[in-house]
Amino acid sequence: MTSARDEILARVRTALGPNPAPVTVLREYRRSSTMDNVIELFEDRLRDYGATVVHVTPDGVAAAVAEQVRGRVRVAPGLPWLESGPDGPHVGGVAVEVDDGGPAAELDAVDTAVTGAAAACAVTGTIVLDGSPDQGRRALTLVPDRHVCVVHSGQIVGAVPELLARLNPRAPLTFVSGPSATADIELQRVKGVHGPRQLVVIIVADTTGQ
Amino acid sequence: MTFLGMPTAPRGVGRLRGDAPFPVAARAALTDTQLRRNIGHATETIRARRAALVAEMPDWEQLRRAGEAIKADTLARLPEVLVQLEEQVTAAGGTVHWARDAIEANAIVTSLVQATGADEVVKIKSMVTQEIGLNEALAAAGITAHETDLAELIVQLGHDRPSHIVVPAIHRNRTEIRDIFRRAMPGVRPDLTDDPPQLAEAARTYLRRKFLSARVAVSGANFAVAETGTVVIVESEGNGRMCLTLPEVLITVMGIEKVIPTFADLEVFLQLLPRSATGERMNPYTSMWTGVTAGDGPREFHLVLLDNGRTATLADPDGRAALHCIRCGACLNVCPVYERVGGHAYGSVYPGPIGAVITPQLTGVADNPDLPFASTLCGACFDACPVRIDIPSMLVHLRARAVASKGASLERGVFGAIAWTLRSPRRFSAAIRLARLGRLLGRRRDRISRLPWPLSRWTVARDAPRPPRQSLREWWRSRPTKPGAGE
Numbered sequence: 001m002t003s004a005r006d007e008i009l010a011r012v013r014t015a016l017g018p019n020p021a022p023v024t025v026l027r028e029y030r031r032s033s034t035m036d037n038v039i040e041l042f043e044d045r046l047r048d049y050g051a052t053v054v055h056v057t058p059d060g061v062a063a064a065v066a067e068q069v070r071g072r073v074r075v076a077p078g079l080p081w082l083e084s085g086p087d088g089p090h091v092g093g094v095a096v097e098v099d100d101g102g103p104a105a106e107l108d109a110v111d112t113a114v115t116g117a118a119a120a121c122a123v124t125g126t127i128v129l130d131g132s133p134d135q136g137r138r139a140l141t142l143v144p145d146r147h148v149c150v151v152h153s154g155q156i157v158g159a160v161p162e163l164l165a166r167l168n169p170r171a172p173l174t175f176v177s178g179p180s181a182t183a184d185i186e187l188q189r190v191k192g193v194h195g196p197r198q199l200v201v202i203i204v205a206d207t208t209g210q
Numbered sequence: 211m212t213f214l215g216m217p218t219a220p221r222g223v224g225r226l227r228g229d230a231p232f233p234v235a236a237r238a239a240l241t242d243t244q245l246r247r248n249i250g251h252a253t254e255t256i257r258a259r260r261a262a263l264v265a266e267m268p269d270w271e272q273l274r275r276a277g278e279a280i281k282a283d284t285l286a287r288l289p290e291v292l293v294q295l296e297e298q299v300t301a302a303g304g305t306v307h308w309a310r311d312a313i314e315a316n317a318i319v320t321s322l323v324q325a326t327g328a329d330e331v332v333k334i335k336s337m338v339t340q341e342i343g344l345n346e347a348l349a350a351a352g353i354t355a356h357e358t359d360l361a362e363l364i365v366q367l368g369h370d371r372p373s374h375i376v377v378p379a380i381h382r383n384r385t386e387i388r389d390i391f392r393r394a395m396p397g398v399r400p401d402l403t404d405d406p407p408q409l410a411e412a413a414r415t416y417l418r419r420k421f422l423s424a425r426v427a428v429s430g431a432n433f434a435v436a437e438t439g440t441v442v443i444v445e446s447e448g449n450g451r452m453c454l455t456l457p458e459v460l461i462t463v464m465g466i467e468k469v470i471p472t473f474a475d476l477e478v479f480l481q482l483l484p485r486s487a488t489g490e491r492m493n494p495y496t497s498m499w500t501g502v503t504a505g506d507g508p509r510e511f512h513l514v515l516l517d518n519g520r521t522a523t524l525a526d527p528d529g530r531a532a533l534h535c536i537r538c539g540a541c542l543n544v545c546p547v548y549e550r551v552g553g554h555a556y557g558s559v560y561p562g563p564i565g566a567v568i569t570p571q572l573t574g575v576a577d578n579p580d581l582p583f584a585s586t587l588c589g590a591c592f593d594a595c596p597v598r599i600d601i602p603s604m605l606v607h608l609r610a611r612a613v614a615s616k617g618a619s620l621e622r623g624v625f626g627a628i629a630w631t632l633r634s635p636r637r638f639s640a641a642i643r644l645a646r647l648g649r650l651l652g653r654r655r656d657r658i659s660r661l662p663w664p665l666s667r668w669t670v671a672r673d674a675p676r677p678p679r680q681s682l683r684e685w686w687r688s689r690p691t692k693p694g695a696g697e
């Protein structure tokens with residue numbers, strides 16, 4: 001008996017006929033942008049989605065994180081601003097838990113998750129997480145209701161093609177454009193269904209990001 | 211019924227065939243004024259938002275052309291692209307299954323769920339699993355499927371049917387949704403209001419426990435990248451992320467036409483899709499995964515590649531571009547017929563203009579002979595389509611195929627449908643306005659300005675697509691006189 005695989009592939013070949021005409025893909029759309037106001041635009045888009053935006057210099061990150069977190073806080077294991085003290089780990093003086101990959105149900109009791117980001121895009125107000133140690137596993141930024149995300153200015157590109165060019169396709173990628181939302185009720189964008197309902201983006205003005 | 215000997219989607223399973231022919235179901239829908247008001251209000255909102263966000267993009271036309279070309283290129287090389295996808299998914303720790311049709315796909319998914327011992331699954335909104343009737347197949351095996359998309363939840367709790375491919379509960383307003391939740395959502399607060407944030411909160415609370423306890427998730431796919439084996443889901447609420455991340459086993463069902471060659475191709479579709487679908491610069495969440503990742507997400511990943519009439523669609527050179535569809539719903543939102551009758555009348559999970567061309571091809575036109583007539587050929591769908599599918603020309607082509615397959619028995623239905631569309635002067639002029647607007651936006655080739663009677667009454671004020679080989683009158687005259695001839 002022919003396998004489904006072989007049969008489907010044979011059907012496709014028959015359907016296409018002996019010599020399917022090759023198709024040329026013209027990429028005449030913009031693949032790079034020449035914006036000088038990338039950070040401004042990124043902030044504008046984020047605010048449009050209902051996110052909170054904070055600007056800091058590199059030495060102000062820990063304090064900004066400390067100010068933006070609420071309740072029980074869990075951070076990605078490789079968060080650069082994590083410090084250890086006699087009373088356990090903290091960021092900018094606020095006690096935090098370090099995500100250890102335990103059962104996701106534990107995250108339901110966490111109020112705030114803190115991570116870095118892999119890259120960001122201004123035109124669409126998008127942050128991408130790729131599971132690197134400073135961003136942690138996907139569940140960390142999903143289950144808690146508040147996500148505080150630190151983005152370096154050098155990580156922000158103008159347009160979508162530039163964003164994708166910066167990513168590792170084989171990493172587990174999550175594109176976040178504002179807080180969780182739905183348009184399912186009368187097509188109005190309503191903030192907050194299953195993902196974090198509060199998104200805080202801390203933009204670090206430096207060039208060490210990437 | 212086959213096209214070039216290619217099997218179509220089987221009868222008796224899934225949701226591609228309605229209980230009543232389109233003209234009958236449409237007439238019934240026309241009497242429901244609440245339905246019409248809900249849909250009119252919603253599509254008006256989305257049309258305005260989409261138009262504003264498309265206008266923001268100076269390279270929109272270039273993106274559309276690139277999207278069209280990438281899809282055409284993929285189909286032309288489909289065997290090699292599918293095999294590459296299989297290799298890459300397998301190399302990344304996933305398992306690939308092939309399903310000739312709905313029955314086979316349902317059997318594969320059911321046995322995968324049974325192997326885990328689970329008796330329930332959480333689901334991400336997916337057109338393809340509705341197309342194959344997966345929930346019903348799982349139920350028959352004693353497995354409960356929980357829909358987690360807000361609109362799908364509204365439909366499921368209301369024992370209703372989806373009526374739009376992006377916003378399945380578009381036919382419900384907030385008050386009706388509140389009533390459904392109060393009636394059918396376990397543990398819901400009795401004083402729930404119709405305030406949308408409160409309705410969203412109710413869904414959040416209800417589903418959270420399910421997400422945290424579910425062991426198996428089932429999804430569709432928006433795109434799958436052959437080069438890397440990466441699967442992509444575009445969503446808003448985070449229910450998709452929950453399903454893709456928390457359960458131990460993830461089963462994704464996708465039509466074979468969803469594959470794209472390279473990761474860089476996503477730069478086109480991730481710009482076209484959100485603006486066209488929900489009128490947003492970007493949807494809140496897009497997830498991409500490649501096989502399995504240790505310590506992050508499911509331990510097992512299965513990808514089911516489905517035919518179910520797609521190769522039959524591919525076999526028709528004048529119809530295959532329907533497989534380019536990225537399911538954005540824009541053509542539904544601009545369609546005067548859809549706006550008037552809603553999604554249920556089409557009898558298929560794919561309603562509106564795209565439904566009128568994809569459904570008859572998946573099932574064979576003999577099983578859905580009325581659908582190609584469920585249109586005024588006003589051309590608004592082509593102008594809205596982010597991948598430039600020429601739906602009007604395809605409709606004319608499929609009308610010819612329908613007449614060839616059904617013979618004279620279709621005559622009454624055809625004239626019924628035309629007479630029915632002509633009956634509303636207001637709708638008429640709205641369609642004409644849309645078509646005029648369309649002409650301002652883009653120059654058309656392959657158009658003629660007049661169709662012969664009876665469609666001439668439609669074409670006096672605007673262009674209609676040029677029928678591919680014969681004029682409408684010619685194919686009408688040359689249609690076989692014996693039922694069942696042709697095809």
Ligand code: SF4
Pocket residue numbers: 486534535536537538539540541542564591594595596597598599
């Ligand atoms: S046919 Fe075009 S406009 Fe309609 S749903 Fe598909 S991609 Fe969108």
